[in-house]
Amino acid sequence: MQRARFFLLCLISGFLPLAPALCAAKALEIFFIDVEGGQSTLIVDPKGESLLIDTGWPDSNHRDADRIMAAARAANIDHLDYLIVTHYHSDHVGGVEQLASRIQIGTFADHGPNREPTRETSANYATYLEVVGQSHHVSLKPGDTLPFQGMRVEVLTAAGAEITAPLPGAGQPNPLCPTLPSAPADPTENSQSVGVLITYGRFRFIDLGDLTTRGELGLACPRNRIGRVDLYLTTHHGTAHPGTGDSSNARELVDALHPRVAIMNNGAIKGGQPTAWQIVHDSPGLEDFWQLHYAVLSDPEHNVAEQFIANMDMNDDGHPIEVLAEPDATFTVINSRNNFQKTYRK
Numbered sequence: 001m002q003r004a005r006f007f008l009l010c011l012i013s014g015f016l017p018l019a020p021a022l023c024a025a026k027a028l029e030i031f032f033i034d035v036e037g038g039q040s041t042l043i044v045d046p047k048g049e050s051l052l053i054d055t056g057w058p059d060s061n062h063r064d065a066d067r068i069m070a071a072a073r074a075a076n077i078d079h080l081d082y083l084i085v086t087h088y089h090s091d092h093v094g095g096v097e098q099l100a101s102r103i104q105i106g107t108f109a110d111h112g113p114n115r116e117p118t119r120e121t122s123a124n125y126a127t128y129l130e131v132v133g134q135s136h137h138v139s140l141k142p143g144d145t146l147p148f149q150g151m152r153v154e155v156l157t158a159a160g161a162e163i164t165a166p167l168p169g170a171g172q173p174n175p176l177c178p179t180l181p182s183a184p185a186d187p188t189e190n191s192q193s194v195g196v197l198i199t200y201g202r203f204r205f206i207d208l209g210d211l212t213t214r215g216e217l218g219l220a221c222p223r224n225r226i227g228r229v230d231l232y233l234t235t236h237h238g239t240a241h242p243g244t245g246d247s248s249n250a251r252e253l254v255d256a257l258h259p260r261v262a263i264m265n266n267g268a269i270k271g272g273q274p275t276a277w278q279i280v281h282d283s284p285g286l287e288d289f290w291q292l293h294y295a296v297l298s299d300p301e302h303n304v305a306e307q308f309i310a311n312m313d314m315n316d317d318g319h320p321i322e323v324l325a326e327p328d329a330t331f332t333v334i335n336s337r338n339n340f341q342k343t344y345r346k
Ligand SMILES: [Zn+2]
Pocket: 037, 038, 039, 089, 091, 092, 210, 236, 237
């Protein structure tokens, strides 16, 4: 199945004269696993090294652990080299105990201690520390890189801080913030999110967890410290409450990132809010917008066409969206529900 997918990518990418194995060696694979409005994103580089970002929810039926394991099998991996926990909310770290009982995790990476003293989040953090136990563990800081050989994983945000210097080639003034805009403080764990930029050749993918606007503006204003990306995972599941501390997907950042494609990790009734959807949809470089779910609480004008949506109702089978990326920044997005796919050429 996986070999067939790679071969298809080779075909549509113009590598037909090359052997499928050679083509397979050229692709970075990303699974946007459906965890019903949480996050779990599996990245496997061409050397077979693996990174999982978040574990989805706790669930009595091991729903999200099962879905992550299905993606791991599809990617032909039997362990995770790294798990990044972006923050300690239930939809991100809740599934860690069930997942760790199913697959070996090499290194646990996070932003450090929990900063949100609510009962639920404190309990999540305690459980997480038990799961980490004596395993290898690192607390990340902006500017850190993880030691992968087949891709570059760079930390942009962690524990409420952002990178202070622009990445190479970035640093252009942002026309949307001639004066430094401000945003209310966010006392929740969202503001602490680990955000990463994953680079494979010229392909750039950004995942900022549930980072909220004060942190987003720290990356984008007054200068764009990141530059442009090819693929943007909508932050905070496509949530926006402009003017509040709980908002994400600030236009100042989204437009500066200038993504070619965005994928929204919303659930049927979580995230996918019209305000965020519109900001991402209107981003000046956007070629297509994909969604993990049809957003039931929104309206047809703020959902994309059905072929770009992986799950159409609340009784779905948890279909992921897959991405195969090549070093020249050509990439293919695959809807696993209907096998609709589209290649974005550089
Ligand atoms: Zn979340």
